[in-house]
Amino acid sequence: MLDNSKRNHIEMEIVTERDSNYNDLEKMSVREILENINNEDKTVPLAVEKVIPQIEQLAEITAEKMKAGGRLFYIGAGTSGRLGVLDASECPPTFGVPFDRVVGLIAGGDGAIRKAVEFAEDDMEQAWKDLQVYNISDQDVVVGLAASGTTPYVIGGLRMANKHGIVTGCVVCNAGSLVAAEAKYPVEVVVGPEFLSGSTRMKSGTAQKLVLNMLTTTVMIQLGKVKGNKMVDMQLSNHKLYHRGVRIIMAETGKDEQTATALLDKYGNVRKAIESVMISS
Numbered sequence: 001m002l003d004n005s006k007r008n009h010i011e012m013e014i015v016t017e018r019d020s021n022y023n024d025l026e027k028m029s030v031r032e033i034l035e036n037i038n039n040e041d042k043t044v045p046l047a048v049e050k051v052i053p054q055i056e057q058l059a060e061i062t063a064e065k066m067k068a069g070g071r072l073f074y075i076g077a078g079t080s081g082r083l084g085v086l087d088a089s090e091c092p093p094t095f096g097v098p099f100d101r102v103v104g105l106i107a108g109g110d111g112a113i114r115k116a117v118e119f120a121e122d123d124m125e126q127a128w129k130d131l132q133v134y135n136i137s138d139q140d141v142v143v144g145l146a147a148s149g150t151t152p153y154v155i156g157g158l159r160m161a162n163k164h165g166i167v168t169g170c171v172v173c174n175a176g177s178l179v180a181a182e183a184k185y186p187v188e189v190v191v192g193p194e195f196l197s198g199s200t201r202m203k204s205g206t207a208q209k210l211v212l213n214m215l216t217t218t219v220m221i222q223l224g225k226v227k228g229n230k231m232v233d234m235q236l237s238n239h240k241l242y243h244r245g246v247r248i249i250m251a252e253t254g255k256d257e258q259t260a261t262a263l264l265d266k267y268g269n270v271r272k273a274i275e276s277v278m279i280s281s
Helices: 004-012 030-041 044-050 052-067 078-095 126-132 152-163 178-182 203-222 239-253 257-267 270-280
Strands: 072-076 102-106 141-146 167-172 185-188
Touching: 030 203, 044 052, 044 203, 052 072, 052 141, 052 167, 052 185, 052 203, 072 078, 072 126, 072 152, 072 203, 078 102, 078 141, 078 203, 102 126, 126 152, 141 152, 141 178, 141 203, 152 167, 152 178, 167 178, 167 203, 178 185, 239 257, 239 270, 257 270
Parallel strands: 072 102, 072 141, 141 167, 167 185
Antiparallel strands: none
């Protein structure tokens, strides 16, 4: 007989582990496979739309904490962990924030980004150890990422964060999960069974990516990292971004390309270049 914890684990995995709505995939043509995957993908934004109120609550508390100097941490394993690392790594170049304001931690360490580390996600204590490296405090926010909602690495990390008075959130793809039970601000995007049964890198991963895009973009706008609809604090780390910076300065100030280029070269920052014009006018 199964004990209650194991029975609950199985029940919570029903949606993400349920058999696909499609069968005999190997008998489909390439076109059929692509069209059916696309049909399933179309349902994801609708599932995200249903939980906007949950995302709103998480975004509001995260912005509040970060305005006061706090940081955002993601903890996850496998695809979920990689998505957290991805979102965190894109915040500095996009919004000009220091690399340690949004941090993605994955079970098994950075090596697990490229190659799966066996059983790393099953360690209930490791996430908290990983967070302690960053001197985690009650100024910060910890968001657990787990499609199944049952990942021990994430559960343990959120549990310890709660014990230390740290704001916790999560993004999961099953309702009523153990991860969501630990999170003070849960986001539960239920996208249903995957096209390839149990392959949560598909719809579940897409849903998590959408939510993380929404979360950090909203928070960064609240932090004043955007002007109008422009990334005025972005890092000018390549020619494409440099020329984008010039175009932003032209759009915001009405200056010609030569003047905008000179301003960007002088100040090395889009926001400062724009502000210099506004102050002098």
